[in-house]
Amino acid sequence: MKDEEAEPPRQPKSFNRERFLLRLVAVVLIAEVSLYAFGAGVCAWRSAQQLVPQGGLCARFDNAVHTAFGVALNTLLALLGGKALSDSNRPPGP
Secondary structure: OOOOOOOOOOOOOOOOHHHHHHHHHHHHHHHHHHHHHHHHHHHHHHHHOOOOOOOOHHHHHHHHHHHHHHHHHHHHHHHHHHHHHHHHHOOOOO
């Protein structure tokens, strides 16, 4: 007969909050880029067909993209800065 050693019980992995937040921000940024790429394509197509009036929604599209990316970048930097601050305030471990 085979001598089978019992596997030691596995310790559950602890929840890594920083990794979760960074992945969540990455998903949000990818979704945002996808939506704005789709919007830019629709605006370009409608402009080529001359279906968009001057000063319409597509004219304000550039400003909306700039604002949204600014907010997303500020959020990402705040999350990274918060992690750096929390790491610097932790006492050294064993």
